[in-house]
Amino acid sequence: MARRIFAALFIMAAISIVAAIAQDAPEFGPPHGAEQIRDPKPTAEDIEVQKAVDNGLEYLAGIQNNDGSWSNDVGNKLGNNYQRNIDGIGRPHLGVTAICCMAFMASGHTPDRGEYKRNVAAGLAFVLSNIDRDTGWTSAYGTRMYSHAFCSMFLAEVYGQTRDPVVLSHLRNAISFIVKSQNQQGAWRYIPDQLDSDMSICVCQLQALRAASNVGVLVPKNSIEAARDYVRLSYNHYRSPGSFKYQIDWDDRSTFPLTAAGVVALQSLGNYSSHTYIGSGGQRVTLDLNRSIEYIRDTRPDRTATYLVPGTRMCDYGFWYGHYYAAQAMFQYQYVSPRTWAEWNKLNREHFLKLQHDNGAWTDEIGGWDPKHNAYATAMACLILSIPRGYLPIFQN
Numbered sequence: 110m111a112r113r114i115f116a117a118l119f120i121m122a123a124i125s126i127v128a129a130i131a132q133d134a135p136e137f138g139p140p141h142g143a144e145q146i147r148d149p150k151p152t153a154e155d156i157e158v159q160k161a162v163d164n165g166l167e168y169l170a171g172i173q174n175n176d177g178s179w180s181n182d183v184g185n186k187l188g189n190n191y192q193r194n195i196d197g198i199g200r201p202h203l204g205v206t207a208i209c210c211m212a213f214m215a216s217g218h219t220p221d222r223g224e225y226k227r228n229v230a231a232g233l234a235f236v237l238s239n240i241d242r243d244t245g246w247t248s249a250y251g252t253r254m255y256s257h258a259f260c261s262m263f264l265a266e267v268y269g270q271t272r273d274p275v276v277l278s279h280l281r282n283a284i285s286f287i288v289k290s291q292n293q294q295g296a297w298r299y300i301p302d303q304l305d306s307d308m309s310i311c312v313c314q315l316q317a318l319r320a321a322s323n324v325g326v327l328v329p330k331n332s333i334e335a336a337r338d339y340v341r342l343s344y345n346h347y348r349s350p351g352s353f354k355y356q357i358d359w360d361d362r363s364t365f366p367l368t369a370a371g372v373v374a375l376q377s378l379g380n381y382s383s384h385t386y387i388g389s390g391g392q393r394v395t396l397d398l399n400r401s402i403e404y405i406r407d408t409r410p411d412r413t414a415t416y417l418v419p420g421t422r423m424c425d426y427g428f429w430y431g432h433y434y435a436a437q438a439m440f441q442y443q444y445v446s447p448r449t450w451a452e453w454n455k456l457n458r459e460h461f462l463k464l465q466h467d468n469g470a471w472t473d474e475i476g477g478w479d480p481k482h483n484a485y486a487t488a489m490a491c492l493i494l495s496i497p498r499g500y501l502p503i504f505q506n
Contacts, residue, residue, distance in 0.1 A: 168468055169488060173231065181199075203236060206260075211488075265326070297314050308367050311343075324502075351399075368401055369437075373441070375398065433489055
C-alpha cells in the first residue's frame with residue numbers, strides 16, 4: 110500500500126515538472142537548430158532500424174522503476190572484468206538512468222514532448238533528487254564519476270531543450286563539481302580528487318563540460334585546455350600508432366574504447382583529422398587521427414560475422430561503451446571521409462539488429478545476460494543507432 114502511494118505521489122511530482130516546463134512548448138520534434146539527416150524517402154533498412162529502436166524504447170519504458178530510475182548492478186571495471194558492489198546489486202542506477210533518458214531524447218522524446226515524455230520526466234526527477242545541493246556531487250548506491258558525468262550530460266541536454274531554471278541550477282552545481290575535482294594531471298579518476306587519472310573517465314567528464322558549454326553554462330577555459338592536454342599526451346606515437354593509452358604515467362595499454370574516446374574528445378575541440386600543436390617543451394607534436402580511425406576499424410570487436418553466431422555473443426563490459434564513442438568518432442569523421450562513416454554505420458545496423466532479443470532488449474556484461482533486465486545495453490544500442498538523427502546536440506558537429 111505504501112509503495113503504491115509513493116508511486117502515485119512520485120508520478121504526480123513528475124507530471125508537475127512536465128507542466129512547469131511545457132508552457133508554450135513547441136510541437137514534438139528536434140531541438141532548434143538540430144543538424145538532422147533528412148530523407149523524405151526512408152529506405153527499407155531505415156525503417157527496420159527505426160523499428161528496432163522503437164522496440165528498444167518500448168522495452169525500456171516497461172522496465173522503468175516507480176521512482177523514475179532504471180536498475181543495474183552498481184560496480185566498476187577491475188582488470189578485464191566488471192566487478193559488482195555487494196551493496197549495489199539490482200539498485201537504481203544514476204548513470205544508467207541518465208543514459209536511458211538520453212536514449213529517449215535521441216529519438217525526439219523530451220520531458221515535455223513525445224510519447225515517452227513521462228518516462229523522461231520521471232527519470233529527470235530521480236536524477237535531480239540525487240544531486241547534493243551543496244557540492245553538486247551526483248551519486249547513489251556507490252556510483253562514481255562515470256555516472257556523475259552522464260547525469261551532467263543528460264541535464265545539459267534537458268536544459269538545452271526546456272530552459273528550465275531548476276535544471277540549470279543543478280547543472281551548474283554538477284559542472285562545478287567536475288571542475289573542482291580535476292586533478293593536477295588535468296584529468297579525473299573513478300573517485301573525486303584521486304591523484305592519478307585515466308583517459309576513459311577524462312573523456313567522459315570532458316563531454317559533460319562540452320555539453321554544458323553548448324547550452325551556455327560557463328566552463329573555465331583552463332579546465333578544458335588541461336583535459337585536452339591530457340588526451341593529447343595519451344596518444345600513442347610508437348606502440349600501436351594512432352591509438353590512445355589508458356594512463357599517461359604507467360599503464361600504456363591501448364584498446365578500441367579508449368581510442369574511440371580519445372578521437373571523440375579531440376573532435377569535440379575541433380580537430381577532425383591530423384593536427385599539430387606545440388608541446389610543453391616548445392616542440393611541434395603531430396597527432397594523426399587518420400591512423401586512429403584505422404585503429405578503431407581494425408580493432409572493432411564484432412568486425413567478423415563469427416561474433417554474431419548464436420551462443421557466442423559475448424558483449425563484454427567495454428563493448429557498448431566502446432561502440433558509443435566509436436559511432437560518434439566515425440559520424441564526425443564523415444566530414445573527412447563520408448565513405449568511412451557509411452561503411453561503419455552499415456555494420457552497426459547489420460550487427461546490432463542481429464544482437465537484439467525478441468523483446469527489444471540488448472544484453473552485455475554490465476547490464477547482465479538476462480534480456481528481461483538489461484537497461485544499460487539496450488539504452489546504449491538505441492543511442493548509437495539514433496546518432497545520425499541529430500536530436501542531441503552533443504552528437505552534432
